[in-house]
Amino acid sequence: MPDDFARRVEQLQPQLLRFARSQLRNDAWAEDAVSETVVAALEKPQSFAGQSQLKTWLVGILKHKVIDQLRRHKREATVLTDDDAEDIDELLFAADGHWREMPADWGAPEDVLRQRQFIDVLEACLDVLPPTQARCFMMREWLEFSSDEVCKELTITSTNLWVLLHRARLRLRECLQSNWFDSRPQVAA
Amino acid sequence: MSLFNRNCREVTRLLIERQERRLGPVEWIAVRLHLGICEMCTRFNGQLGVMNAALSRWKSYRDGGDE
Numbered sequence: 430m431p432d433d434f435a436r437r438v439e440q441l442q443p444q445l446l447r448f449a450r451s452q453l454r455n456d457a458w459a460e461d462a463v464s465e466t467v468v469a470a471l472e473k474p475q476s477f478a479g480q481s482q483l484k485t486w487l488v489g490i491l492k493h494k495v496i497d498q499l500r501r502h503k504r505e506a507t508v509l510t511d512d513d514a515e516d517i518d519e520l521l522f523a524a525d526g527h528w529r530e531m532p533a534d535w536g537a538p539e540d541v542l543r544q545r546q547f548i549d550v551l552e553a554c555l556d557v558l559p560p561t562q563a564r565c566f567m568m569r570e571w572l573e574f575s576s577d578e579v580c581k582e583l584t585i586t587s588t589n590l591w592v593l594l595h596r597a598r599l600r601l602r603e604c605l606q607s608n609w610f611d612s613r614p615q616v617a618a
Numbered sequence: 619m620s621l622f623n624r625n626c627r628e629v630t631r632l633l634i635e636r637q638e639r640r641l642g643p644v645e646w647i648a649v650r651l652h653l654g655i656c657e658m659c660t661r662f663n664g665q666l667g668v669m670n671a672a673l674s675r676w677k678s679y680r681d682g683g684d685e
Contacts, residue, residue, distance in 0.1 A: 448680060482682070484682075485681060485682055488680070488681050489681075518627060518631075521627075521630075522626065522627040522630075525625065526625030526626055526627035526628060527625065527626050527627075527658075528626050528658045528659075528662075531657075531658055531661070532658055532661040532662045532665060533661065533665075534661055534664070535661075535664060535665050535668045536668070537668075538667055538668050538670075538671035538672070539671075541668055541671075541672060542671055542672065542675055547672060548672060548675055548676050548679060551669075551672050551673070551676050552676060555676075570673050570677060571677060571680065576638040576639065587638075587639070590638070591635055591638055591639075594634070594637075594638060595631060595634050595635070598634050598666070598669065599634075601669060602665055602669065605669070
């Protein structure tokens with residue numbers, strides 16, 4: 430029985446590592462967060478009462494370990510790469526503040542949500558966000574921190590956070606446009 | 619009156635920032651007025667809606683299973 434538990438935890442480890450990497454954008458920190466998650470899980474299997482899926486339970490633990498890593502490395506985690514610092518607005522808007530190009534009509538949310546692959550493309554697009562934008566964005570969207578909480582955890586100002594999130598959302602939009610909306614017919618086959 | 623007169627770049631910023639903070643009443647009116655006459659920003663706002671719906675689905679896959 431306990432062996433079986435350990436084996437099931439182990440099987441989920443690659444997935445946990447992928448999630449941790451996407452949030453932390455640093456392999457060493459991600460590996461630490463996952464090891465700590467696995468140790469915590471194996472130390473107290475009784476707290477997994479089977480009331481939820483094992484994966485759900487493990488992801489819950491992982492989120493705490495990931496936050497610990499962000500706190501520990503917050504200085505490094507908030508350094509801006511050149512990509513993080515790039516001003517996307519310049520590409521989208523003319524000097525007078527008008528759109529250079531008409532934004533495409535993406536249709537209703539229900540239409541894209543019917544297609545599972547859209548979520549895969551979204552995930553791939555999240556993975557290519559610049560690292561510090563990605564960390565902030567994922568803290569909001571995956572860890573469900575409020576803006577204020579992200580600022581507090583990373584010790585950054587809200588103005589800085591808003592700029593990063595602004596760029597992240599615009600990049601995500603560009604990525605979805607070119608990898609989903611531009612590359613398939615308007616009416617799904 | 620120029621208080622309410624924002625260009626697309628500014629309105630886009632406010633539409634995104636609205637997810638991080640409550641807009642002031644003047645900002646909110648400016649956004650509403652602009653969306654009433656601007657098809658481009660209206661479309662952009664629709665894209666934000668699609669992204670938000672997709673992100674919440676993505677999160678539930680990630681946290682819940684079914685992968």
